[in-house]
Amino acid sequence: MLAVRNLTTTYGPVVALKNVSLHVGEGEIVCLIGANGAGKSTLMLSIMGVVKPRSGEILFEGEPIQKKDPPEVVARGISLVPEGRQIFYPLSVEENLELGAYQRLKREPKEAIRHDLEHVYELFPRLKERRKQLAGTLSGGEQQMLAIGRAFMAKPKLLMLDEPSLGLAPRLVDTILEAIVALNREGLTILLVEQNARKALSLAHRGYVLETGKIVLQGKTADLLADEDVRRAYLGRDYRQFTD
Amino acid sequence: MEMDNRVEFLSEEGWRQWHLELLQSTLNRVYERVPFYRKLMDEKGLRPEDITSLEDLRRLPFTTREHLEENYPYDLFAVPLRDIVRLHTFPGISAPIVKGFTARDLLAIRRLTARFLTTCGVTSEDIVQICLDPGMSIWIEELKEGAEALGALVIPPDPQSTSHRLRIMRDFRTSVLITTPSYALYLAEMMVEEGFTPRSLRLAVLVGEGLETSTRLRLEKQLGIDTRLGYGITEAIGPGMGYECEERKGYHLAADYFLPEIIDPETGEPLPPGQKGELVITTLAVKANPLIRFRTGDLTHFLEGNCRCGRTTPRIGQIEGQIDGRVSVRGIKISLRYIEALLKEAYGHVPLYLLRIKRSRFLEKLELWLAINEQLFEPSILGLHRLAEIFEQKFEETFGLPCRVKLVEEDHLREVAKGQRILFD
Numbered sequence: 001m002l003a004v005r006n007l008t009t010t011y012g013p014v015v016a017l018k019n020v021s022l023h024v025g026e027g028e029i030v031c032l033i034g035a036n037g038a039g040k041s042t043l044m045l046s047i048m049g050v051v052k053p054r055s056g057e058i059l060f061e062g063e064p065i066q067k068k069d070p071p072e073v074v075a076r077g078i079s080l081v082p083e084g085r086q087i088f089y090p091l092s093v094e095e096n097l098e099l100g101a102y103q104r105l106k107r108e109p110k111e112a113i114r115h116d117l118e119h120v121y122e123l124f125p126r127l128k129e130r131r132k133q134l135a136g137t138l139s140g141g142e143q144q145m146l147a148i149g150r151a152f153m154a155k156p157k158l159l160m161l162d163e164p165s166l167g168l169a170p171r172l173v174d175t176i177l178e179a180i181v182a183l184n185r186e187g188l189t190i191l192l193v194e195q196n197a198r199k200a201l202s203l204a205h206r207g208y209v210l211e212t213g214k215i216v217l218q219g220k221t222a223d224l225l226a227d228e229d230v231r232r233a234y235l236g237r238d239y240r241q242f243t244d
Numbered sequence: 245m246e247m248d249n250r251v252e253f254l255s256e257e258g259w260r261q262w263h264l265e266l267l268q269s270t271l272n273r274v275y276e277r278v279p280f281y282r283k284l285m286d287e288k289g290l291r292p293e294d295i296t297s298l299e300d301l302r303r304l305p306f307t308t309r310e311h312l313e314e315n316y317p318y319d320l321f322a323v324p325l326r327d328i329v330r331l332h333t334f335p336g337i338s339a340p341i342v343k344g345f346t347a348r349d350l351l352a353i354r355r356l357t358a359r360f361l362t363t364c365g366v367t368s369e370d371i372v373q374i375c376l377d378p379g380m381s382i383w384i385e386e387l388k389e390g391a392e393a394l395g396a397l398v399i400p401p402d403p404q405s406t407s408h409r410l411r412i413m414r415d416f417r418t419s420v421l422i423t424t425p426s427y428a429l430y431l432a433e434m435m436v437e438e439g440f441t442p443r444s445l446r447l448a449v450l451v452g453e454g455l456e457t458s459t460r461l462r463l464e465k466q467l468g469i470d471t472r473l474g475y476g477i478t479e480a481i482g483p484g485m486g487y488e489c490e491e492r493k494g495y496h497l498a499a500d501y502f503l504p505e506i507i508d509p510e511t512g513e514p515l516p517p518g519q520k521g522e523l524v525i526t527t528l529a530v531k532a533n534p535l536i537r538f539r540t541g542d543l544t545h546f547l548e549g550n551c552r553c554g555r556t557t558p559r560i561g562q563i564e565g566q567i568d569g570r571v572s573v574r575g576i577k578i579s580l581r582y583i584e585a586l587l588k589e590a591y592g593h594v595p596l597y598l599l600r601i602k603r604s605r606f607l608e609k610l611e612l613w614l615a616i617n618e619q620l621f622e623p624s625i626l627g628l629h630r631l632a633e634i635f636e637q638k639f640e641e642t643f644g645l646p647c648r649v650k651l652v653e654e655d656h657l658r659e660v661a662k663g664q665r666i667l668f669d
Contacts, residue, residue: 003261006296019293021265214292215269216276219529227348227531228327 001026001189002047002078002158007056007066009039009046016042017053018213024158029180029190031200031221033234034210040193041083043210044160047191048080049073060158075103077157081164083193085147089136093127096135096146100153113153120149123179141172148179152188159183160191165199177203197234201225209234251500252555259556263298263503266528271295274534277322280315281536301503301526302514307538309579312341312479323532332382334479335642337585343479344532352529353482356498357390360484363496364449364472366420368395371444373413375401375423375431379576379644380452382478387422387451390484396420406434410442417444424575425455425463425473429606432466445469451476451483452575454562475563477540480525486560494547494559501529504558505537506546509567517546522567523560541567541577571666573601573608576643580665583612586642590635595620596654598661602669610647612639613661615654 002024009017017039024030032040045051047058049070058066065073079100087096097120101113121128124145130138135146144164151159161180165173173196181203184190194200201207201221209217209230217229224230254262271292274281284305285291294300312320316339321328328344335341345353366372372391376384384400391398399412410431412418421428428448435442445467451474455463464471475486475495481502486495497504506521507514515521523540543566547559566572569580580599587594596615601608612635614620622628632649639647661667 005261005264008293019268019296021261021268023261023265214272215265216272218265218269223348223351226351228323228346229531 001061002191003057003059004043004047005057005059007043007046007053007058009042009051009053011042016213017046020056020210020213020215022208022215022218024189024191026189027184027187028206029184029192029204031192031194031204031207032210033194033197033200033207033230035233036195037212038210039213040210041162042213044080044162044191044193047073047078047160071103074154074156077155079151079154079156079159081144081147081151081159081161083162083166085143087135087143087146087150089134091135092132093135093138093146094131096150097127097153100150101155104153104155116153116155120152123152123182124149141168141175144168144172144176145179148176152183156188158189158191160193162193163195164192165194165196173199197230198225201230252496252557254556256556259499260298262500263528267298267301267503267526268292268295270526270528270530270534271536273322273531274536278320278534280311280319284536298503301505301537304526304537306512306524307535309336309341309479309539309541313337313339316340317342320533322534328532332478335582337582341479346531349530349532352501353386353484354389354393356484356501357386357482358393359498360474360487361387361390361394361396361449363487363489364474365447365470365490366391366394366396366449370394370396370419370447371399371416372396372420372422373399373409373416373418375409375421375427376452377424377427377574377576377644379574381644383451383476383483383575386482386484391422406431407438410435410438410440413442413445414440418442419444420447420449421445421469422449422451424452425450425459426453426574426603426606426608428471429459429463432463433605435467442467442469447472449474453572454564475560477525477542480535480538480540481527481530485525489551489553489555491551491553493551494561496551496555496557496559499557502527504546504560506544506560507539509539509543515545517548520545520564539567541570541579543567569665571599571601573610574645576645578610578643578645582642583639586635586638587614590638591620591631593619596657598657598665598667600667600669610645612647612649613652613657614649615657616651617654620651 005021007017007020034040046053049068053066057064060076097117104113126142127145127149164176177199192200201224204221207221207224208215275292288305313336321344323346327346329347330345332343333340374384374387388398388400428450446469448469448471450471460471472488474483476483484498486497489496503526505514505524507524509522520543523542523544524537526537527535543564544560547561551559571578584594595617598613600611602611622631628651635649
């Protein structure tokens with residue numbers, strides 16, 4: 001569904017991604033693990049068109065999208081749940097969700113959007129309880145649910161999530177991750193960036209390890225969980241980079 | 245065990261993406277971690293990020309068996325030694341060749357071997373008897389583990405006489421025999437001699453060497469079984485690198501584990517399908533000892549077109565021989581360079597020699613003819629025997645195979661050899 005080839009993204013003189021190639025197949029959950037500053041978020045922003053890559057290809061359903069702007073990327077079926085949630089605090093929960101469907105408002109009948117809204121409420125009953133409440137008054141976990149719900153309202157084929165468990169209590173982390181698995185079971189393809197490597201690897205099908213802007217390892221998650229380097233660098237205590 | 249059979253049916257585009265990703269991450273690791281490869285790449289002015297397509301593969305330098313020896317003991321590992329959980333050793337001339345495996349590597353190889361056996365038709369219901377020479381100990385180990393992973397009952401080749409092996413085959417109702425083609429033919433003949441019909445036997449998985457179609461059909465008819473061929477190089481990955489599907493039209497290569505190329509052994513240039521050349525492989529799923537463009541020494545060709553079984557993995561034809569100066573006997577590869585080194589060790593010099601490969605009752609036997617000269621002479625028969633024994637012992641120690649030495653007159657040797665150093669009888 002998504003194929004990235006030789007993607008290089010720079011911020012001025014700083015090379016954030018170096019020749020990155022990866023793919024996400026339809027119906028898969030693929031996770032991307034790596035330390036802070038490895039380039040995980042840059043990769044997602046490059047796919048969304050927020051950051052323009054310096055070179056390389058991004059193919060979505062066979063079409064190159066590396067030169068497209070974010071609205072067109074969203075229209076083609078990719079949604080991003082950004083790090084830090086980025087919801088609209090002064091708006092209500094429901095308004096936030098409706099904004100997620102902004103591009104669909106003119107094109108699709110109201111019922112279709114309404115139907116998806118109900119689906120988000122089914123997935124996160126807490127949001128339904130608080131639909132009239134201002135988003136700024138929600139707890140961290142609820143805000144994350146809202147961010148995911150809002151991304152879902154764009155009716156994506158591929159949902160990308162950047163650190164969805166960041167700063168959440170362990171119990172809420174499980175709720176969020178379970179929701180991701182549930183969305184995947186319904187057929188949504190997912191690319192997940194997660195600091196919590198153990199959790200990410202336990203729910204994804206495949207994974208890539210990104211280190212200083214380069215992919216150094218990939219495979220099925222069972223293999224990555226058994227991999228000595230992954231265990232040392234991301235699952236154990238004695239943190240070390242592969243290339244140290 | 246979860247198998248990755250789906251990958252064998254990837255589209256051409258899917259394969260390109262898969263290969264590019266794995267090649268790039270392998271190079272990223274190897275360049276950082278293996279000084280030998282870093283140096284080779286630096287000499288060519290190449291960095292991992294210069295490899296942006298599969299066509300760039302040919303810009304990378306080759307790795308040879310000599311490199312593996314020169315970098316003994318530690319210099320080819322891409323992981324810290326403490327991550328290595330198994331170490332295999334192979335004969336080398338100046339130094340042994342070693343190959344390490346991480347726990348993940350072992351898992352991957354077991355999965356590959358299990359896929360190979362499954363494709364051959366082995367299931368958890370089978371009783372698998374392995375009959376291979378001790379020189380193929382690594383094959384034995386990996387085939388055993390692969391078959392065990394499938395849940396089959398495995399009978400490894402513990403030292404037994406042939407008639408006892410047949411008896412075990414009968415009493416334990418062996419259904420699958422894993423052996424070399426020549427040993428299978430030998431067993432078939434022994435069965436006739438002993439008046440034994442292997443009723444339970446249904447399949448022979450033949451590894452280590454190729455087999456002519458006519459001989460194959462005869463063997464199948466004689467034993468009333470199906471046969472499948474498998475190909476592998478233990479220094480590189482192991483058994484299961486190539487295997488026949490139900491169509492039995494060449495070996496499907498496990499392209500999810502390595503990138504195969506066929507090159508002109510003289511120029512190093514890639515050859516198109518159909519043309520015979522040397523198989524070169526780049527490992528994609530190996531952590532401990534990755535190999536970049538490793539020259540296998542095996543001569544073969546790519547088969548054109550897709551297989552009717554639907555697998556989209558590249559296929560090669562039979563191994564048509566070895567590059568100059570190497571020979572494969574009963575699945576064990578022997579180079580003349582190595583024989584010369586052993587001769588030098590045994591006699592202080594390399595006399596004129598001829599390696600003869602003879603067949604007796606289907607089993608290949610090795611005979612090394614040496615031209616008698618002043619340094620290589622003993623007045624008594626006993627002395628000559630002792631002289632021969634020095635080399636014979638060294639050879640068997642190294643390869644796990646016997647090789648008889650015969651001292652002959654130089655003129656006679658030249659006459660028989662006609663300029664060759666290897667002669668198949």
